[in-house]
Every structure is written in C-alpha cells, then in structure tokens.
Amino acid sequence: MDPQLTFFQRHFTKPISPDPEKIHHPDNRRFSFLSRGAFLVGAAMVLLLLGIIAAAVAVTFDNKHQTDDPTGDMIHTDPRSPIRLALLENFPDPTLVLKDGTYYAFATNNAAGIIDRPKNFTERELGVSNVQIATSKDFINWTLLDFERDPLPKVGEWVTHGVTKGKIQIPKSQVWAPGIIKRDTDNKYVMYYSANKHAEDNKTESARVPVKGRHPPPHCIGAAVSETDDPAGPYTPAPDLLACHLD
Incomplete structure (x- = not known):
C-alpha cells in the first residue's frame, strides 16, 4: 500500500x-x-x-477632499465642530473688528515665518501687503482680500524703507501684529502695528540691537488712522513711532 x-x-x-x-x-x-x-x-x-x-x-x-483647498491639505472641517477652519493661509496674529454685521480680521504680513519655503518663489502676492485683511458675514465663511486692499499701504517714516533682495522681494518694514480700536470722537479707527525701525544713518537699513552676536532687527510700535469710518481702511500712518525699546 x-x-x-x-x-x-x-x-x-x-x-x-x-x-x-x-x-x-x-x-x-x-x-x-x-x-x-x-x-x-x-x-x-x-x-x-x-x-x-x-x-x-x-x-x-x-x-x-476634506476641504475645497486645491492643495489637498488634510484639514477636517466638520460643521458640527466648535473649532473650524477659517482661512487656509498664513494669517498670523489676527485681530477682529465687528461693524454693521461684518467681521474684519487683520493679520501680520503673510511672508512672516515662511519666506524661505521653495514653493513661495512663485507666489505673486507673498509679502506684498503690509497688513492682511479678511472679511466674513457669519464668522464661518471668510474672504481673504488681495494686496490691492491692503489697509496699511504706507507705513510711518520711522519704518525701514525698501524691499529685500533675492528671489522674493518683500517690504523691509515687516509689519506684524496689527491691533484695531474705534475712536469714539469721530468714529474712525486706529491701527497699532509693529515694524522694523530704520537705522539713524540709513532709512533702507534696519536698526540693530547693541548687543554682541546675531539678533533680529527690533520691532517698534507705530499707529495709523483710517481715512473714513470704514474699518477696512485705508489707514494713514503717523510719521513718528509711539514706543520703542531702543529709545
């Protein structure tokens, strides 16, 4: 077998x-x-x-496809969530103003912190605006306005003049962290902002901190007033700064 x-x-x-x-x-x-x-x-x-x-x-x-963002970033926007995506942009240090049912958000220059990213070399609007602005009617859906609606198209005389050299040219002023309040006397708005102070002997060069070693250009505080009672501006800057730790 x-x-x-x-x-x-x-x-x-x-x-x-x-x-x-x-x-x-x-x-x-x-x-x-x-x-x-x-x-x-x-x-x-x-x-x-x-x-x-x-x-x-x-x-x-x-x-x-979690969002309508064309870059396909993985951002979840469940409408039931108490925290939702407002703007998928570099929109740092925002401040808010509400007037007549419209929310206005103001933010730092959009090149702050990401200037060296290679993808930015083709961004036409990178760093062009001194201050960014976005609006919303419902605090959910936001519209980021382009650089032509920059609420602070000009800065004070104390700020560093000119633009940086390189593939991406942005204002040397590097305006950061705008703050907005309403002035009750005339219903206009006052914008406080920080920016690079220029050197005493050269307006196109930033002032330096008198310490040893490398240190970023110091930011000082200036102000600007809206030309009308529209919080979107434009704002006219005061020529002199308000406060600076270098003085």
Missing part, C-alpha cells in the same frame, strides 16, 4: 517522474510554482495587495 500524500504534497507539489506507479508516492514529489496550491496562494496575495493599494488610494482621495 502506497503512503498517503500530505496536504502540502497533494496541493503544492508535482510528480518528478511521470511513472503512473510512482505518481502518488511522496518520494516522487517536488514543490512546484505551477502547482494548484501555489497558484491559488499567489492569486490571493495579488488580490490582497490590490486591496491594500485601493484602500490607500481611497483614503488619500478622501483626505484631499
């Missing part, structure tokens, strides 16, 4: 010799990639791999 073949021998091997008397003998069997078992396992592995790839593609596609 011939020995019985094991499960592995039956499904994953083929006979070495075609002799009918030896075809089912264990000693006459050898593993073969052409066996039925090897073929089924290979097919299962291919299907599993395709399933993993399909799942990865589906997750990536879903993440890219």
